Amino acid sequence: MQARVDTTPLVGEGAEVTALRVAGLGHRFGDRAVLHEVTFAVAPGDFTVLLGPNGAGKTTLFALITRLYHAQRGQISVFGRDFVDSPAAALARMGVVFQQPTLDLDLTVQQNLLYHAALHGMRRRDALSRAMAELGHVGLADRRHDRVRALSGGQRRRVELARALLHEPDLLLLDEPTAGLDIESRAFLLAHVRALCAERRLAVLWATHLIDEAGDWARVIVLHQGRVLADGTAHDLVARAAASTLGEAFGRLTVGNAA
Amino acid sequence: MTAVRYARCMGGIVRREGLRWVHQRGRFISALVRPLVWLAIFAAGFRFVLGVSIMPPYDTYVPYEVYIAPGLVAMIQLFNGMQSSLSMVYDREMGSMRTLLVSPLPRWFLLLSKLLAGVAVSVVQAYIFLGIAWFWEIEPPPLGYLAVLPALVMSGLMLGALGLVLSSVIRQLENFAGVMNFVIFPMFFASSALYPLWRVKESSLFLYWVCRLNPFTSATELIRFALYGRFDPLSAAVVCGCTLLFMAAAVIGYDPGRGFMARRVVAE
Secondary structure, three states: OOOOOOOOOOOOOOOOOOOOOEEEEEEEOOOEEEEEEEEEOOOOEEEEEOOOOOOOHHHHHHHHHHHOOOOEEEEEEEEEEEEOOOOHHHHEEEEEEOOOOOOOOOOHHHHHHHHHHHHHHOOOOHHHHHHHHHHHHHHHHHHHOOHHHOOOOOHHHHHHHHHHOOOOOEEEEOOOOOOOOOOOHHHHHHHHHHHHHHHHOEEEEEEEOOOHHOOOEEEEEEEEEEEEEEEEEEEHHHHHOOOOOOOHHHHHHHEEEOO | OOHHHHHHHHHHHHHHHHHHHEEEEEEEEHHHHHHHHHHHHHHHHHHOOOOOOOOOOOEEEEEEEHHHHHHHHHHHHHHHHHHHHHHHOOOHHHHHHHHHOOOOHOOHHHHHHHHHHHHHHHHHHHHHHHHHHHHHHOOOOOHHHHHHHHHHHHHHHHHHHHHHHHHHHHOOOOOHHHHHHHHHHHHHHHOOOOOOOHHHHHHHHHHHHHHHHHHHHHHHHHHHHOOOOOHHHHHHHHHHHHHHHHHHHHHHHHHOOHHHHHHOOOOO
């Protein structure tokens, strides 16, 4: 297991700065180890799929990366800023789409976005123009004065994505973002986030238990029973496991490592 | 520059709480109707049963409605404090708490802002109630309406902070009914909100001390005295002390390094 090395230097910086670095992360609830020696890195422009079945430790990992609580072992840093020492600098560059819905249903789309902007200390004027821009990207600019309750599940998720991008983060975390969405909404979300990765050199960590969300182009981290079993492009994983599909490779990896 | 960001953040949190309050019609109406039901039905029924003698801050015999009005104001704040904080534990709000906590501003500041937002809403509710109560001949001196404002802020902070502590410590509450049974009812009934403590003392000394030590009694008395232009230093001290205590406990409860949150996630 090694951190991936990105060869493209950032403009104006001598050394490459990793967007998200997770090193030796360990966490247990009572006797049960939920995460064990989890180490990986996500570079700017990386679209990384964190693949793992329910119970693999994804929820805990996300709780740690979004600073709900600290890890018992190991470090997390965002653009070189340690999470424990300088949380503000780390959180400011991070956008999150949570698994559970987090919009206020009785507020309008715009009110929800402005609330988020305020949490980041943004000026109202800037927040309004940013909200218009991001809503435009997800095709919901004309719905900004509608109550969230009136939107479909897929539209709500798109609003949450727009909200996560409002403060122009450089690292985007998504926890099971397609849960409960129809095929069309899923495809839109995936395509949009992939495009963001390419255009803005956004670092993305996309957690899912759905194998087909990791296309051939994606980098995949396989998390199983709290351990990282594999880390590489989907193509490599398939080749290494001598499988024909990622699903098959995933099956072999997890069976071989069952406790 | 940073101070501006803090101000924007707090403004946003207060604004959201206000918008939610106005938009959630059910919550809005029930918050107003609840104390009015007590005033119109309970107090009317009991006014002939319970006599209230002359006792500070009142200068004369007062009808029962007048006696319980400050307690009902405190009840509005108690419900509000529990609702705005504890709703995070058991419904979708857990998600919105997480949204709040990924803000880059310090966590204690976010919790304080959340608390102040709840207080702002509860103060407005209290004034609306006092406005309606005026028609029930609950007519404190005009200056009392002004003097009660700091008392409302103080008691609102204390009860909201209590809600925050509970939300960080309690792992699961089935629903709001659980909070009603184990927090709101005991605090409300074992206090001076519905009956003067000297009457409680006559029936049970033990119960008297429970009521006496209940911080909700202090909140009620602080509001009662302030409403009649008087200052009750003991109640004020208790309310301030409890606020600091609860707030410190809430900050610890939400500290990412301490693990109250971590422990709770096991249940998911």
